[in-house]
Amino acid sequence: NAGVTQTPKFRVLKTGQSMTLLCAQDMNHEYMYWYRQDPGMGLRLIHYSVGEGTTAKGEVPDGYNVSRLKKQNFLLGLESAAPSQTSVYFCASSSERTTDTQYFGPGTRLTVL
Amino acid sequence: GNSVTQMEGPVTLSEEAFLTINCTYTATGYPSLFWYVQYPGEGLQLLLKATKADDKGSNKGFEATYRKETTSFHLEKGSVQVSDSAVYFCALSDYKLSFGAGTTVTVRA
Numbered sequence: 001n002a003g004v005t006q007t008p009k010f011r012v013l014k015t016g017q018s019m020t021l022l023c024a025q026d027m028n029h030e031y032m033y034w035y036r037q038d039p040g041m042g043l044r045l046i047h048y049s050v051g052e053g054t055t056a057k058g059e060v061p062d063g064y065n066v067s068r069l070k071k072q073n074f075l076l077g078l079e080s081a082a083p084s085q086t087s088v089y090f091c092a093s094s095s096e097r098t099t100d101t102q103y104f105g106p107g108t109r110l111t112v113l
Numbered sequence: 114g115n116s117v118t119q120m121e122g123p124v125t126l127s128e129e130a131f132l133t134i135n136c137t138y139t140a141t142g143y144p145s146l147f148w149y150v151q152y153p154g155e156g157l158q159l160l161l162k163a164t165k166a167d168d169k170g171s172n173k174g175f176e177a178t179y180r181k182e183t184t185s186f187h188l189e190k191g192s193v194q195v196s197d198s199a200v201y202f203c204a205l206s207d208y209k210l211s212f213g214a215g216t217t218v219t220v221r222a
Contacts, residue, residue: 004156033209042117042202042212043157058209090156101147102210104156 002026006091006105013081013112021076021108023091031094032074033058033102034066036087043090049074050096081112115140119203119213126193126220134188134216136177136203144205146170146179146186151200151215160188160201193220 007022023032030051035043045058049068063085065077074093078085088109092102120135138146145164149157161170166181175190186203198220203213 040214042214043210044212045209048209092157101159101162102157104149104158106156 004091004093004103004105006089006108008108009106010109011111013078013110015082015112017081018077018079019081019110020078021089021091021110023074023076023093023105024072025074025091025093025103026072027093027103028071029093029103030071030096031102032068033092033094034064034074034076035090035092036060037090037107038087046076046089081110083112086110086112115144115205115207115211117203117205117211117213119201120216121214123217123219126218128194128220128222129192130220132188132190132193132197132218134201134203134218136186136188136213138184138186138203138205140184140205140207142207144207146177147204147206147210148175148177148186148188149202149204149212151202153199157202193218195220195222 034046047066052071091105148160161172163170163179
């Protein structure tokens with residue numbers, strides 16, 4: 001099992017450009033999440049999904065969109081990147097129960113110039 | 114809303130020293146509590162968890178006890194190694210994880 005994978009690992013964008021981050025999991029998990037990690041702030045939830053075809057906003061959703069067309073994939077889109085979106089982005093997945101572990105991908109380091 | 118407050122770092126220790134990282138939480142209901150660890154250049158991985166009051170989670174020599182009366186979940190290890198150098202995150206879960214800011218631990222040989 002590969003677990004949770006993320007593509008790409010690194011990316012540099014110019015302000016105003018768009019991009020999509022791809023997350024894939026092979027554990028048949030229902031829940032998937034996108035977080036951003038910034039120094040001194042821990043991880044903050046951007047969006048999440050409780051199943052195929054569903055998405056919901058987290059703590060910091062502005063400037064991002066997501067889609068969950070297939071159960072194993074969760075896409076994070078930036079329509080018009082801003083320097084404030086420079087961060088490390090992590091995807092995670094878990095089964096339904098809140099007591100269950102979340103499994104994280106290796107992260108995508110995004111720099112917006 | 115739910116929140117987690119953990120001891121700020123960085124923390125620097127010598128090998129075989131005792132490590133404690135304090136974590137307190139605010140939550141409605143009865144959340145599950147977690148410690149995640151992030152090694153340099155990697156994603157987070159679960160270190161240990163506890164799902165109800167008085168539960169003790171343990172793994173790799175680390176321990177933490179879910180204390181409802183003090184709303185705490187402090188992480189401890191009796192004798193750290195260089196390989197324990199990492200960032201440690203306390204988190205609580207109701208329908209999603211809420212993370213503390215993370216504590217960077219460096220262990221010197």
